[in-house]
Amino acid sequence: MDWFSSMxxxxxxxxxxxxxxxxxxxxxxxxxxxxxxxxxxYAPRRVQVDEAGEMAGVNSQVFTPNLPPRLEYMPSHPxxxxxxxxxxxxxDMVSEVTELLAARRAxxxxxxxxxxxxHLFNKTLEIGRE
Numbered sequence: 001m002d003w004f005s006s007m008x009x010x011x012x013x014x015x016x017x018x019x020x021x022x023x024x025x026x027x028x029x030x031x032x033x034x035x036x037x038x039x040x041x042y043a044p045r046r047v048q049v050d051e052a053g054e055m056a057g058v059n060s061q062v063f064t065p066n067l068p069p070r071l072e073y074m075p076s077h078p079x080x081x082x083x084x085x086x087x088x089x090x091x092d093m094v095s096e097v098t099e100l101l102a103a104r105r106a107x108x109x110x111x112x113x114x115x116x117x118x119h120l121f122n123k124t125l126e127i128g129r130e
Contacts (some may be wrong), residue, residue: 005055010114012057017110019060020047020103024096027089031096034079035087041069042089 027044035041044067049060067090075084 006117007114008059009055010110010117012052012059012113013110014051014107016047016058016060017103017107019048019062021107023047023062024100024103027091027102028093028096029087029128031093034077036068036081038069038087041087043067044089044091055111059078086112 012115023045030042031043033042043064045064047060047062047077049058052059068086071085071087073084074080074086079084079086
């Protein structure tokens with residue numbers, strides 16, 4: 001194991017947490033976007049985080065689940081179809097805010113881990129100088 005593998009693991013976790021925050025924020029920003037058809041309706045995004053291997057950190061990627069839009073009856077809405085239905089993305093605000101808070105906390109923990117590793121590395125260098 002080299003000196004920097006723990007930092008690489010922490011950095012991959014920070015990247016995954018940042019991606020989770022960005023995705024949840026993007027979903028929340030588009031929660032009220034309406035559409036007149038399924039094809040033009042905003043598709044919520046999710047983040048998949050997989051283990052990359054021993055001491056390799058994690059791999060994270062954004063994907064779009066195949067969720068049908070939420071239909072609401074609003075005949076006077078400009079995006080209403082012939083039946084008066086308006087399509088909204090299937091996004092749950094409580095779930096997205098929970099994801100946002102969990103990702104933020106994971107980011108804080110990853111940052112603390114990275115800083116502690118850096119501190120230990122510096123202390124090791126100081127011992128080597130003596």
